[in-house]
Amino acid sequence: VPTALAASPFNVARTAQVPAGWALAVYARVPGARFLALTPEGNLLVSQPGAGKISLVRPSTGGGVPTVSDFATGLNQPHDMVFHTIGSTTYLYVAESDKIGRYTYQPGNLTGQSRQVLITGLPSASTPELNGAYAHALKNIALDSSHKLYVSIASTCNVCLSDTQSDPKRAAIYRYDADGTNRQLFAQGLRNAEGLAFIPGTDVLWVTVNGRDNMPYPTQDNTGQYGQVSTSYVDNHPPDSFTKVVDGGNYGWPLANPNPDGPTGLDNMPFDLDYDTNRTGAVPLSTFTTISKGIQAHSAALGFSFLQGTAFPAAYASGAAVALHGSWNRSVVTGYKVIYYPWNAATQTPGAQADLVTGFTNGGIWGRPVDVAVDPQGALLISDDYSGTIYKLTAPASLLATRTGAGASLAHLYPNPAGSSTATLDLAAVPAGSYLATVLDVLGRPVLPPAHVSGGGTATLALGSLGVGTYLVRLQGERFSQVLQLVRE
Structure with a gap:
């Protein structure tokens, strides 16, 4: 931790676990740091929804701490950011809680230029019917090779039917043309799809999703627990999701939840009917689209990055890194780490989960990972909105690089x-x-x-x-x- 960045929680020694020979360093301090985007020339943009702005983080020419400056201000809870080139023009797309906009971008820009608002009226806390209550108002986006814009509109609640009846539907992903026109419902049943990314070189969309809380036991069996909310069950149900999303898919929420207790474990899980909303099976389980991979319940999976095509060490470069923000209502905390999935190139699916960075709860909670991105030198940048920090995870060239x-x-x-x-x-x-x-x-x-x-x-x-x-x-x-x-x- 550089001395200039050693304010709380780094005013005392902190310990994290990383791969042998690797190093985790505090790179910059950015209050409320959420999602990350690397500029075409390799600088870092960081969204700060609470401050209504995006910060630009540039390495110091003298080797000291990076320079942090305002790139865009006066925004409404900016969250996800994506660079995308159409023809000869590079744009920075920015998701705010109630709108999607874009800036034209030229290498060296220190502030956002020529902002266009493309989509307005997205549901937010200011939507009249919500009366100021929107539990997951932040928006996430992705763009494919055909210049289609995908917008995740998260649920307003833990579990409710009203989100499935609104216009636009919530707990859903919509697809637009790159200029914000021609809205189409792409997929639904995704309670809170935070991370969105395409497998590099394809238009196959994957997302991370946070599952519901306080789920009643859904099965009428000899346990006698049917309909009861118990800590022993809620702690591990339902899992969060890391899943492929297809056009027309319905991923269950709020009517069904993935069950990790079957023979396939966290892979391609079957669904259980949701006791609160669909206990009689009025909407049958056959309606729903299988979720590819589960993550320990309540981990709060947020941003992720595919590592293919990046400068990340070759032994890991076919895979995905996922930030787990951490639980708030589990009897034993979980998450609070960055995990890694190897990628099977033949099936285009993730393998078994492995820990990449842990320790954010050592000595009490001092960090909550939000997003990850690989810089041009192959380091993994990790945002943490709890401590207001950007970390840099660096591999030793002599140990784990060819x-x-x-x-x-x-x-x-x-x-x-x-x-x-x-x-x-x-x-x-x-x-x-x-x-x-x-x-x-x-x-x-x-x-x-x-x-x-x-x-x-x-x-x-x-x-x-x-x-x-x-x-x-x-x-x-x-x-x-x-x-x-x-x-x-």
Whole structure:
């Protein structure tokens, strides 16, 4: 923590857990920091809904703390921001609680220029029918390669039917042309879709969603709990969601909730009828679209970034990083961390969840992650609205990045994902010599004894003792080193 940034909560020592050899630093202090966007030249924009503004964070030319200045002010709870180029014009799209606007952007702009308001009248606390009550008024957006604009309108409540009957529907995503015209309902049943992003190189939309609270036990069984609200059940139900969203999809809320207790666990979960709104099954479960991946209930999954195509370390670069803001009403707190999902390129789905940054509750809650973004140097920037901080997570080039040069990316693993007890390390293209192959967890800790292998051939890695999850295989020698990602299914 730089001395100039050491105000509370960093006036006392704070400890976080990151992958072995990595470093987490306080990069900047931005009160109420929420969503992040990297400018085309690599500076950072940070939304501050409570202050009604967007700040610009620029590295110091002298190596000191960054310069933080106002980029846009006088806004109505600005939240999500997306850069998007149409023809020769680059725009910065900004989601406010009641509108969507855009600025034209030229490299070097220090303030927002030529603002256009594209969409007005989005539901907010000022909407007459809501009487000033809107629990999730902040808006999130994304744009696809066809210049379609997607707007998430979150629910006003924990659980209610009125959001499904309003115009526009709430707990829904609408699609517009890039100029804000031609509104169409894209998907619904998404209680509070905070993060929106497309898999890089595709127009496949994924979102994070916060599930409802205080859910009554939904099943008439021999437990005798039907319709009861109990801490033991509510603590783990329903899960938050990290899911693919399709045109016309209905993801359940407020009529059904994903159930993580079946044989598939948090993957492709079945639904339970919501006791409060649909206990008789008037709207059948067959109505709803399967949710791809669940996250521990009440984690409050917010912003996320796909890492493909970024400068993030190669061993992690096929995956997604997700910020978990943390629970407020669970008997044992959960969330308060940044997690990582490896990405299966064949199925275009996430693998097993792994922790990337934890510790924000060490010694009491001192941080709540909101969003993540990768800077041009490959560091992961993390916003925290609780302490008003931007953190920078940096990997050591010597430990978890492939050395550049003629030997780069020559080793391969198969099958990967590995469903059997072994995987083959193909070293045919690796320079001759002796190497150590070490299997690590995603925090960089060895989980199997290192194996001695030789360049020019193949080696078998015994995986029998490894559980399902994501691992790294580090190959080290005098002339060449490489880190590969291994997924165990």
